[in-house]
Amino acid sequence: MVTLPSNQSIVIVGAGIVGLDVALVLAERGYGSLITVVAEHLPGDTSQTYTSPYAGCNFSAISGSDPNALRWDQLGYSHLCKLASQGEPHRTFVQRTPSIELWDEDVPEEKIKHMSEYLEDFRVLESDELPQGVKFAVSFTTLTINAPKHIEYLYQRLKNDYGVRFVRQALPHLRNAFASPDTQVVFNCTGNAARTLPGVEDKRCYPTRGQVLLVRAPSVQTNIMRHGRAYETYVIPRPQSNGNVILGGYMQKGNSDGATYSYETESILRRTNELSQELRQGEQELLAAMSGLRPSREGGARVQRESIVIGGETKAIVHNYGAGGTGFQGGYGMALDAVQAAGGILQGLKLQLQPSSRL
Incomplete structure (x- = not known):
């Protein structure tokens, strides 16, 4: 049986970064x-x-080149810059970090041109600065994020500062999110579950497996990524983590295997040490290998409103899923669009927030 608190007009299904941003x-x-x-x-x-x-x-620049992805990226970059500028990186776990991004082939020129208009410290590297086999590269200031700590920060902030309620419950059907008669709109932020959850069952969704390594390497201060034929290699320093770094990785479309493999660990260590001089020159301690499934979708993320009849009353679902590996960078922009899609309902709910007038 699904039980939800009463007087909850807005329900968000999913507590990953996309749901938390909404x-x-x-x-x-x-x-x-x-x-x-x-x-x-x-x-x-x-x-x-x-x-x-x-x-x-x-x-x-790992995200898509369609107009929505470009806009979501720009909105996300602005949002993350604000979090990094609050003077409390130990709270937000978001930090400005120098970055180098390299392409062996298939350079997304229009995307890079768009990003160059807002990225801080953007510069195209000269040909004599390129490693062997690299066709094009840029440097800029990125935002690195300690993912597990950042979502815990959002969780605590939403509960303590804004009074948002969290309920630990798996729903058997998306309609069950309307268990309370007070609920007027549901935001469907179910990630990988959107493929199988009754009420959604979007067959365009698929997992993209990645394996990463957590290492302690305090000498690494620069984010660096190399996009090659059928591989992604990256070195990402993790903010506020005592010198920990994420090394990757893999982009295995349709692979839902949650195991980790020693031969992939060896490949990641070889590729990242070839890529990062900072990594080669400092001490390294391998702490863990981890596997994750990016919630991907053919055609890109879905941000779309749908009407549903519950108990004879028309209510709304706003779908917001399919970000793949770009939820942290594009999720805030996606959330802005999702909230806009629910605009009419939200305007009506403002009446609930106004104190009753007394004669």
Whole structure:
């Protein structure tokens, strides 16, 4: 039986970065007391089906080149810059970091041109600066994020500062998110579950497996990524982690294997040490190998409103999933669009937030 708190007009299904960003956008607009986040896993948990804690993670050109992805990236970069500028990186776990990004082939020129208009310290590297086999490279200031700590920060901030409720519960059907008659809109932020969850069952969704390594390497201060034929290699320093670094990786479309493999660990160590001089020159201690499943979708992420009839009353679902490996960098922009899609309902809910007038 599904039981949810009463007087919760807004329900968000999913507590990964995409769901948390939706909650943050709504809370910042004054709706915190009306929100319940329902999820099988919450920040602080680990599970093969809970992707966000396993993210690298940084801001990069790894996202799509369609207009939505470009816009979401720009909005996300601005949001992350604000979090990094609050003077409390130990709270947000978001940090400005120098970055180098390299392509062996298939340079996304239009995407890079768009990103160059807002990335801090953007520069195209000269040909004599390129490693062997690299066709094109840029440097800029990225944002690196301690993924598990950042979602815990959002979780605590939403609960303590905005009064958002969190309910640990797996829903058998998306319709069950309307268990409370007060619920007017549900935001579907179910990630990988969107492929199989009754009420969604989007067959365009698929997992993209990655294996990464957590190492202690305090000498690494620069984010560096190399996009090659059928591989991705990256070195991402993790903020506020006592010198820990994420090394990767793999982009295995349709692979849902949650195991880790020693031969992949060996490949990651070889490739990342070839890529990063900082990594080669300092001490390294391998702490863990981890596997995660990026919630991907053919055609890109889905941010779309749908009407549903519950008990004879028309209500709304706003779908917001399929970000793949770009949830941390594009999730805030996606959340802005998702909240905009629910605009009419949210305007009506403002009446619940106004104190009753007395004669």
